[in-house]
Amino acid sequence: xxxxxxSLFLSVREGDSSVIxxxxxxxxxxxxxxxxxxxxxxxxxxTYIFSNMDMKQxxxxxxxxxxxxxxxxxxxADTQTGDSAIYFCAESRGDDYKLSFxxxxxxTVRA
Amino acid sequence: xxxxxxxxxxxxxxxxxxxxxxxxxISEHNRLYWYRQTLGQGPEFLTYFQNEAQLEKSRLLSDRFxxxxxKGSFSTLEIQRTEQGDSAMYLCASSGVIGEKLFFGSxxxxxxx
Numbered sequence: 001x002x003x004x005x006x007s008l009f010l011s012v013r014e015g016d017s018s019v020i021x022x023x024x025x026x027x028x029x030x031x032x033x034x035x036x037x038x039x040x041x042x043x044x045x046x047t048y049i050f051s052n053m054d055m056k057q058x059x060x061x062x063x064x065x066x067x068x069x070x071x072x073x074x075x076x077a078d079t080q081t082g083d084s085a086i087y088f089c090a091e092s093r094g095d096d097y098k099l100s101f102x103x104x105x106x107x108t109v110r111a
Numbered sequence: 112x113x114x115x116x117x118x119x120x121x122x123x124x125x126x127x128x129x130x131x132x133x134x135x136x137i138s139e140h141n142r143l144y145w146y147r148q149t150l151g152q153g154p155e156f157l158t159y160f161q162n163e164a165q166l167e168k169s170r171l172l173s174d175r176f177x178x179x180x181x182k183g184s185f186s187t188l189e190i191q192r193t194e195q196g197d198s199a200m201y202l203c204a205s206s207g208v209i210g211e212k213l214f215f216g217s218x219x220x221x222x223x224x
Contacts, residue, residue, distance in 0.1 A: 031211045042202055043154070044216040088153050096167065097211050101153030
């Protein structure tokens with residue numbers, strides 16, 4: 001959606017780190033999310049962060065949130081071929097937790 | 112916890128026909144959401160339920176679309192008089208006690224010929 005923007009493509013070498021970036025417009029966003037979608041499949045929740053946090057780490061995944069700049073990033077350490085997918089950034093506001101998604105970043109991992 | 116289940120996985124129909132999709136949320140999840148995703152785009156919110164009550168409908172949900180969740184468990188999404196522009200992946204998600212964690216099903220891919 002227009003409220004959430006992501007770069008469309010990222011190519012990374014196997015074993016390197018990937019960094020996927022996202023910007024959002026609404027300062028009242030309460031939660032920010034990263035979902036992964038493989039071809040023909042639904043969305044898998046990877047991680048999410050509350051807006052009063054600036055970092056969250058979960059195994060190979062690190063989420064950084066810069067609330068002042070409304071910028072969210074997802075770092076994937078030691079990227080593997082199984083990480084090739086589309087990654088969606090999303091945000092929610094209020095307690096209805098309706099998500100607004102970006103258009104997705106297609107990550108291609110090359111050997 | 113068997114995850115969110117959607118049926119059918121694929122549906123091909125002719126323009127003008129009615130179609131119905133089903134979503135079974137994770138057991139005891141009280142919230143259920145429907146989204147639509149077109150090629151190259153992120154999912155767009157359509158509607159959501161808290162238990163059996165439909166609390167919000169997006170303007171994307173024209174009067175040809177209707178969603179129900181009669182007993183607060185499974186939900187159906189019906190599209191009447193389908194149009195080619197309805198071709199998309201229809202995704203269902205549910206959330207429970209931890210309301211901010213939405214879990215998605217694998218979707219129903221609709222093709223209108």
